[in-house]
Amino acid sequence: TAAHCVYNTDVNTLFLLVGDHDYTTGTDTGFSAIYRVKAYEMWDGYNPSNFQGDIAIVMVDKINFNDNVGPICLPFRYTYETFEREEVTAVGWGQLEFSGQESNVLREVDLEVISNAVCRQDVPSLIDSQMCTFTEGKDACQGDSGG
Numbered sequence: 169t170a171a172h173c174v175y176n177t178d179v180n181t182l183f184l185l186v187g188d189h190d191y192t193t194g195t196d197t198g199f200s201a202i203y204r205v206k207a208y209e210m211w212d213g214y215n216p217s218n219f220q221g222d223i224a225i226v227m228v229d230k231i232n233f234n235d236n237v238g239p240i241c242l243p244f245r246y247t248y249e250t251f252e253r254e255e256v257t258a259v260g261w262g263q264l265e266f267s268g269q270e271s272n273v274l275r276e277v278d279l280e281v282i283s284n285a286v287c288r289q290d291v292p293s294l295i296d297s298q299m300c301t302f303t304e305g306k307d308a309c310q311g312d313s314g315g
Contacts, residue, residue, distance in 0.1 A: 171210040171224040173314035179205055184228050187237040191261055192272045199236040203228035220295050251281045256301060260312030270311045279303045
């Protein structure tokens, strides 16, 4: 998850929902399950002012993987790859428009990765370890992070 999603949060208030589509119903599919978060660990270099190192690991009991629930594998061997012009998929229950209502159902959007040099023209605070996307008329939004 994103570190800013758990930053200064009591672990006893955190749960992990997997395999779900409509989060307002709790567990609406046969694959849905809710796990209590036992602990979380944020990266030591996390900086809440610029979101550098905005990643956290949550510890739960063993998750039962199935056809609809599985791990998301990160491309660790591509540490220096920019992924420029690659298509990536963002998923989440975030807002449907800026300052709008959050979605009740899981949504996804395909986005194109752009170079950090191009991105810095609009986001000067972008750091090298962050990735930037732009696709006309498409985006992730508040509430999608960590999900």
